[in-house]
Amino acid sequence: MTYSAHDARNDEPLAAEQTLLRVEGLKRTFGRGSGAAVVLQGVNLSIARGRLVALKGRSGSGKTTLLNLLGALDQPTEGSVDFDGVVLSGLSDKARGDIRRTQMGLIFQSFALFPLMSAYENVEFAMRIAGVPASARKEAALQALDYVGLKPRMHHRPFEMSGGEQQRTAIARAIAHKPKLLLADEPTAELDSRTGLHILSVLRDLVREEGMTVVMTTHDPAIMEIVDEVYELEDGTIVEAAKV
Numbered sequence: 001m002t003y004s005a006h007d008a009r010n011d012e013p014l015a016a017e018q019t020l021l022r023v024e025g026l027k028r029t030f031g032r033g034s035g036a037a038v039v040l041q042g043v044n045l046s047i048a049r050g051r052l053v054a055l056k057g058r059s060g061s062g063k064t065t066l067l068n069l070l071g072a073l074d075q076p077t078e079g080s081v082d083f084d085g086v087v088l089s090g091l092s093d094k095a096r097g098d099i100r101r102t103q104m105g106l107i108f109q110s111f112a113l114f115p116l117m118s119a120y121e122n123v124e125f126a127m128r129i130a131g132v133p134a135s136a137r138k139e140a141a142l143q144a145l146d147y148v149g150l151k152p153r154m155h156h157r158p159f160e161m162s163g164g165e166q167q168r169t170a171i172a173r174a175i176a177h178k179p180k181l182l183l184a185d186e187p188t189a190e191l192d193s194r195t196g197l198h199i200l201s202v203l204r205d206l207v208r209e210e211g212m213t214v215v216m217t218t219h220d221p222a223i224m225e226i227v228d229e230v231y232e233l234e235d236g237t238i239v240e241a242a243k244v
């Protein structure tokens with residue numbers, strides 16, 4: 001069964017052009033033989049463009065593993081992830097990397113901000129990596145920093161900013177090249193509730209105003225208040241899909 005909270009609401013399958021992500025029969029194991037751990041199994045889902053989606057579930061249920069597969073950071077053991085009509089596992093490492101850099105934005109703890117660069121430089125550098133031409137980078141960086149309300153502090157380095165400001169810098173860095181998909185791993189985990197709500201409103205606006213698709217993992221009940229769809233994982237399988 002393919003889970004799609006969007007389908008469940010409308011009782012109609014998603015049209016191909018509405019679908020940004022289609023996951024079929026996804027399985028991921030780590031290790032081999034009798035010691036192999038099955039971390040994801042039989043995951044099917046379909047996510048439409050312009051949706052704000054949460055993946056929830058207990059610690060160890062497989063949320064980050066699934067997010068890594070959606071973001072082409074990892075390869076499935078079986079099954080496929082189709083991103084905007086392209087099956088990611090059918091591509092070379094280079095082609096997958098190109099799609100990730102140019103069409104996706106990632107907010108992951110493992111992609112920390114560069115400590116010696118200012119907020120502006122962090123955002124500008126990410127666009128260089130994404131292949132945005134030099135002539136367009138300055139304006140796009142300023143626009144992204146303005147979007148998250150950080151323009152006044154854009155010359156500060158991460159250690160001179162609060163946790164919320166650092167997270168907003170990470171969002172600006174992830175969205176400056178206008179990706180189709182934004183993936184965020186526990187984006188409010190390290191923040192107090194007020195700052196976390198501010199971050200969530202920025203993500204909400206990106207979906208509403210810019211038509212971006214956002215998929216994030218979370219333990220945060222506040223996230224459930226603002227998302228369009230929630231998928232719950234249990235032991236590597238989706239057990240519930242809901243329109244909130």
Ligand SMILES: Nc1ncnc2c1ncn2[C@@H]1O[C@H](COP(=O)(O)OP(=O)(O)OP(=O)(O)O)[C@@H](O)[C@H]1O
Nearest residue numbers: 030031037039057058059060061062063064065066
């Ligand atoms: N590279 C790896 N090698 C071996 N096991 C792994 C690897 N990555 C993840 N796992 C295992 O897969 C399971 C799911 O991990 P995952 O990080 O996806 O869970 P999660 O739902 O994101 O948890 P949390 O909420 O704590 O971040 C865990 O048991 C973890 O130990």
